[in-house]
Amino acid sequence: MKRREFLKLSTATCMAMAALGTGGKQGLGGGLFSPTMADASTGQLPGSLGAKEVTSVCEMCFWRCPIVAKVKNGKLVKIEGNPKSPVNGTRVCARGNSGVQLLYDPDRVKYPLKRVGARGEGKWAKISWDEALDEIAFNMDKVRKKYGPSSLAYFDHGASAEFLREIFKALGTENYSNEPAFFQCVGPVAVSYMSTMGYIVSGTRQYIDMANAKAILLVGSHIGENVHVSHVREYVEGLAKGAKLVVVDPRFSAPANKADIYLPIRPGTDTALLLTWINYVIEHNLYDKDFVEKNCEGFERLRQSVKKYTLSWAARICDLKVDDMEQAILLLARYRPNLTIHPGRHSAWYGNGDVGRHQALAILGALFGTVGAKGGIIFQTPVVKGHAECLKCEKLPSEEPETSLRDNYPFVEPFPGSPTAAIIKATLTGEPYPIKLWGINGVNILQTIPNPYDTMKAIKKLDFIFCEEMLMGETALWSDIVLPGATYLERYDGVYVYDGITPYLTLRQPVVEPMFEAKPPFWTAKQLAKKLKLKGLSCEKEEDFINEELKEAGLSIASLNKKGGIVTYPGKPYRDKDSLKVPTESGKIQLSVSDFADEDLPPVPEFIPAPAPPEGFARLIYGRAPVHTFSRTMNNLWLHNEWPENHAWVNDEVASKIGLKDGDTVILENQNGYRSLGIKVKVTPGIRPDAIYIDHGFGSRSPFLKRAYKRGASDQFLITHYKNDPFMGASSHRTDFVRIIKDGKTLNIPELVCVPPEIPRFQIEQS
Amino acid sequence: MSQYAMVIDLNRCVGCHACALACRAEWHVPVQPGYRRNWVKRMGPEMTPEGMSYTFYPGLCNHCDHPVCVEVCPADPVDKVFKDFRTGKTKKMTVKATYKEPFTGAVLIDKERCIGCGACVEACPYHARYLDETLDEPKADKCTFCYERISRGEIPACVKTCIADARIFGDLYDSNSRVHKLVHGGAKRLQSKVVQIGPNVYWVGKPKDLNLLFKHYAPRERTWETVDNGIEDLGRRGILKAALRKGTRIKVL
Missing domain, CATH: 3.40.228.10 (Dimethylsulfoxide Reductase, domain 2)
Structure with missing residues (x-):
């Protein structure tokens, strides 16, 4: 009932009460007409005004905008851009503004969890940090001894994952730093x-x-x-x-x-x-x-x-x-x-x-x-910062594997990590060597890497899988041990330098104490190093290595904070074409890359047609919703409210031919028969008839993300066919096709654009 | 004479929604359906006579010249002294629970006097107000042009966070302000033939984008005229007024 209607209905009652003069008690939780505005009584300035300010660096995505966090009575109330930042000034995006709701998300992983049901079933027991780390250390050691160092793999992304990477490196695997950022992006x-x-x-x-x-x-x-x-x-x-x-x-x-x-x-x-x-x-x-x-x-x-x-x-x-x-x-x-x-x-x-x-x-x-x-x-424009010795971890004597997962990809060489597809395949098949333990940090692999069905199968074959997570996404759901990670608002990371057009140096630092039992990743890595008897990670606390890194820039945490949390440097972005020297071997730009030819790859780009959609299907394409990052923000109270689900963009002519209306709820089915959760259709002339678009990251399959669970459709769960780039092994994401199911009826996508004979058609494998 | 105003430049806007989130964060706007002071609505891609358009409606209260929300407020008028935060000048006015502040032209709500009847919410043809029923005593709420901030030398939260600098805020009557220049350079008010109440948010953009904006969001309903203002309601208001005068607390079942 609308309040005014309610008031109208209550008029009679009001009259009676007023006449009787019995209004002393409070109804509706407070006197209807009494002045009870909080700000007037507490004397606090309204909104974020008058808050304590802490400068830091955002991590709602990986871009790392300098921020200032506003804290009132120990509670984070607002995040703005750091006014001293040459790149964003006082500005942050929708996600940056909503960091508050990552910190206070009720669905955060609050304490270490141990799986008690089957993998992926979502049954947990609360355990202590000590037990959790003991279990991880025990399994890392056991798997390493039984199958060799390369049987350990680490999927990581972002600053929080860097400390634990040192542990995997020290244990002697080459399968660390398997950044989805690199191999999927x-x-x-x-x-x-x-x-x-x-x-x-x-x-x-x-x-x-x-x-x-x-x-x-x-x-x-x-x-x-x-x-x-x-x-x-x-x-x-x-x-x-x-x-x-x-x-x-x-x-x-x-x-x-x-x-x-x-x-x-x-x-x-x-x-x-x-x-x-x-x-x-x-x-x-x-x-x-x-x-x-x-x-x-x-x-x-x-x-x-x-x-x-x-x-x-x-x-x-x-x-x-x-x-x-x-x-x-x-x-x-x-x-x-x-x-x-x-x-x-x-x-x-x-x-x-x-x-x-x-x-x-x-x-x-x-x-x-x-x-x-x-x-x-x-x-x-390089910005000087030091490297802290105390962050290093001594590598245990380890035998290199005879075959590397990197072998097939000649141009992966300057980068760390192995193609994620090769890791999943090795885990599934034991070839060329078995992989039996996965560590995961900062990435939801099931919503990032093609064919999550294979990934889940691979996980079932592992001896052990653990992750550090802030929210219980699909990856956490499939882990044996889940460690509650501190958000970027509760921890330090390394010193951050930006070498772009307006160079600067800045620092992520805690705005509030970690909530619940969450721990910063440095602490976790250090404890694990101790339990594994590794030599290294010797700094007592984050401030020690940060001050060491800052020393070379003539700074300390205290002096940097005095300067507003950021120091800027003059940029040198331009070069004169007469004295241009690029950092290739010859100093010249390679219009034809002979290194490619040496590996029997085309030195000059050639057109290799991507197979056209099979009959009845459109190509699945995807992109970003501006208020979301990967699959990681869909549960955020404010961002979810702003953009709770994605829509399937369908060409208007296609829609009218198959009887689809804007707002219809449908299911997308890919060429291998995998089906999405329900998704609403957006009918528009703004997409080609041979493609269907959805925003990435929706359709969460984790019931622990109460807001995001089953909202919209996941592109990743429709990407089951992929090819690997022959240069560096990235997995393709635009090689899948979908058609529409509405009210249980399959609607084939009519072919409104002719496919020329030079473009082969995708052949659906009959299994 | 002063009137604060905002120009939104759709040529710069990328539709990132930062404005809406900064506002929610700044003013703790509860997450409930329809609760917002500031919003971004997406339009298109859609054909217009000027070509295909895919654009955005980052909206807020228009702080109108003729605020119909103020007209319908049933609260008893009282005398109130206003102070210009720039000059220190004061002015006495008789105002209801919602009123047009004389020195900024911002339409504000006196939360202490708002009875939460929702008349203003229904009256606004831009749907810029909502009734906050999460409070013990429901109150109308909406954008204040961040009056609380601008009166302390800050800028509105949405302007401060706009990553594309698409929001330009200032005094329309200050001939040196960017707002003044843009409005005199042709920035448009979002209105129709039927609804012309002097909105003070102005729009700049390509013809195709403005076409889509006006097609979908120019108000075409004189919503304030259907707010119950009949004799019966006056009777009800009379009772509420009487109660207010006596300072009586009324129990509502």
């Missing part, structure tokens, strides 16, 4: 730029200068849906200053809306477009000849190999208009060299050809002379 783009430019232009960060660009090209990058504050700010700044924007995407994304030219490309054909553009730029002399002559190698090889890629060919392959493609490349060419060819970020799309696609982007940037130019690819 940035691996291919990192390898391509490393090989072309000599440094990782796009890894955790993107070293590009969108704020000063006169034109920007985005291929499948959804800035604004994918929110990293400084990155978004640079992009918006560039656009506000008049930068032209070209967006290539099968879906009309948030940046597509801001684009001057939008190219709704057929999924899986981006490289065809890029190689065609490269050919066009060379043929029409639109490239920077002087720059290429001075700074690039392999031009002739490139020129020869892209000759075959013509606009009319690309029009058919990419399902785009010749004129639109031509206008777009002419627009970009007009503004060289002050041009951002965005390198992309998540690049584990199709397995084959992922490195080539980003290599093509790198080549395009080089041909336009953008490397070192304002608005183009920028150089890192």
Whole structure:
């Protein structure tokens, strides 16, 4: 009942009571008309005003924006950006603002838990930290002795995972640092730029200068849906200053809306477009000849190999208009060299050809002379910090395995870790050697790595699996021991330096004491080292190694805090093209990578078509909801309230042909018969008819996440077919297809766009 | 003369929802359906005569020139002295539980005097108010332009957190303010032929985006006219007023 209606109904009662003068007692939990506003009585300033401020670094995603936390009466009330930060100032994103609700989430892992039911069943006993660590140490030691050091694997992501990594390293396994970030996300783009430019232009960060660009090209990058504050700010700044924007995407994304030219490309054909553009730029002399002559190698090889890629060919392959493609490349060419060819970020799309696609982007940037130019690819400015000796852990004498999980992937070499797909396969098959223990920290592997069904099967084969978690997601659900991790608001991490366009040094530090029995990861790693009788991790507490790291920068925790928690340095992002030297062996940009040829991989990118959807299916594509990170924020009180579930974007013509309406609840079924949880349909002309889009990270299968459980559909649980990139072993994420089930009836996706004969069709394996 | 106003630049806005969350955090807005002072609604992708649009409606109270929410407030008017936090000037006005603050033009709620009847909530054609029934004594609540903050030299929480600097806040009558310049440069009020009550949130954006915004969210219902203002209700209000005057506590079953 509405309150006013209630009041109306109560009028009679009111009258009677007033007349009788019997209003002394409080009804409805308080006198109806009595002034009881809290702020007036406590004398406290309203909102976050007057709070104690602690500077720190956000970890609602991995971008690490400098923040200031506002604490009143020992309780965190608000998080804002650190006003001294050159990248975000007072700003934080939706997630940054909602860190408060990670700290106070009632569904946090509160104390160490031991599995008592079957794996994945979710039956737990509360145990002590000592028991939990004893159990972990005992199993690590036992498995190592029985199967050898390489039988231990560690999946990790983020700052909190670094200390425990030292333990795995010390035990002698090479299977540590199996970062989902690398093997599911940035691996291919990192390898391509490393090989072309000599440094990782796009890894955790993107070293590009969108704020000063006169034109920007985005291929499948959804800035604004994918929110990293400084990155978004640079992009918006560039656009506000008049930068032209070209967006290539099968879906009309948030940046597509801001684009001057939008190219709704057929999924899986981006490289065809890029190689065609490269050919066009060379043929029409639109490239920077002087720059290429001075700074690039392999031009002739490139020129020869892209000759075959013509606009009319690309029009058919990419399902785009010749004129639109031509206008777009002419627009970009007009503004060289002050041009951002965005390198992309998540690049584990199709397995084959992922490195080539980003290599093509790198080549395009080089041909336009953008490397070192304002608005183009920028150089890192290293920031000095020390390395604390007391964080190291002495490696036990260990035999190297005869075969490495890294062997098949020649360009994984500069990076640590083994391809996650290889670890899961080794766990399942015992080949080339058995893996019997997994440690997990900072990543929900079941919502991150393709084919979670295989991952669950692999977990069942393990002797032991443990994780450190803040929330009881799917990975924790499948663990034997779950350790309650301290959130970023309750702990220190290492000193953090940013080597981008506006370099700075800052520090994550605790804002409040750890809640419940949560412990910071350094403490956990140190205890474990002791129990395993490892030599190292000798610092008593975090402040010791942090002060040691700060010393080289002429700082201490106290002096850094006096300066507002952050110190900035002048950046040196630009280079003159006449004295350009990139950190490759020859100092030149590699338009053709001979190292690739040495491994029988194409030195110059080739178009390798990704198989088209099988009949009746559309390609499953995915992206980010701007208020969520991975699958980790869906249970956050405020963020859940803001965006509780995802929607399946279905093309409007497709929808009308199969009788779907906006808001219908459906199930998505992939080509192998795996089905999603229920998801609402969003009918829109803003997606191609041959693709269906959902936001990543929803559809939690953990009943311990009370808000997120079964809300929306998980993309990951529909990605059961994947290919591994031949360069570094990343697992592909855009190689699966879905159709729709509504009210129990299967609705095949009608094929509204012809598939040219050059593109093979995906063959569904009959099992 | 002063009127604080906000311009929202849809060309800059990326639809990240930081504004909505900063507001919720700053003012402890309870998580209940419809409870918010500040919101982001997403529109499209949808065809408009100017092309395909996928844009956002980051909304808040419009602090209107003619606030219909104030008109319908049944609370007994009382004299109140207001002070301009910039000049120290004072002004006495007779106001109800919700009123237009004379020095900023912010529409505010006197929580001590609000009886929680919800008339203002129903009256607002922008649905900018909600009735907070999580309180022991329900009260209407909405955006205050962060009056509590701006009067202490701070800026509104949503403006402070906006990662794209898409929210521009200031005094419309200060000819040096960016707000003044943008409004005089053509920023638009979100209104229709039917509803024109002088909203002080203004919009800048591509024609296609403004088209979508106006199509979906320009108010077209004179909601305040259907708020029960009949004789019967006046009778009820008369009783409530009488009770207020006597300071009587009334037990409601």
